[in-house]
Amino acid sequence: MKVVTLCGSMRFSRQMQEIATELEIKKGYCVIAPVGDATITLSEEDKESLAKAHFKKIDISDAVYIVNLGGYIGESVSRELLYAKEHGKEIIYHEKIV
Numbered sequence: 001m002k003v004v005t006l007c008g009s010m011r012f013s014r015q016m017q018e019i020a021t022e023l024e025i026k027k028g029y030c031v032i033a034p035v036g037d038a039t040i041t042l043s044e045e046d047k048e049s050l051a052k053a054h055f056k057k058i059d060i061s062d063a064v065y066i067v068n069l070g071g072y073i074g075e076s077v078s079r080e081l082l083y084a085k086e087h088g089k090e091i092i093y094h095e096k097i098v
Contacts, residue, residue: 001028001029001030002027002028002029002030002062002063003029003030003032003060003061003062003063004023004029004030004031004032004061004062004063004064004065004092005031005032005033005054005057005058005061005063005064005065006019006020006031006032006033006034006064006065006067007034007054007058007064007065007066007067007077007080007081007084008034008066008067008068008069008077008094009067009072009074009076009077010034010036010037012067012069013034013036013037014037015067015069016033016034016067017033019065019067019094020033023065029065031065032057032060032061034050034054034057035050035053036050051076054080055080055083058080058083058084058087058089059087061089062089062090063084063089063090063091063092064080064081064084064089064090064091064092065092065093065094066081066091066092066093066094067094068093068094068095068097069094069095070095071095071097
């Protein structure tokens with residue numbers, strides 16, 4: 001079973017929950033999803049703590065699944081994508097990159 005970490009803007013938190021369910025049911029992946037949503041206000045310290053945890057999730061995954069709805073990849077996801085590439089992780093995009 002492939003372990004994948006979802007990477008996407010928290011503005012897509014609802015969609016990421018739906019995508020995670022679909023990936024586990026239809027693809028047979030074990031999905032590690034980010035926590036939180038766009039409605040939660042976090043301190044800079046909290047954001048840094050969550051970012052560290054997310055990079056650890058990438059470390060223990062076989063791949064990252066980039067939730068790039070409408071082609072959007074923000075600054076945080078760009079850092080996660082670079083980290084995953086540097087660590088030899090498979091990169092899977094939700095939407096085709098043109």
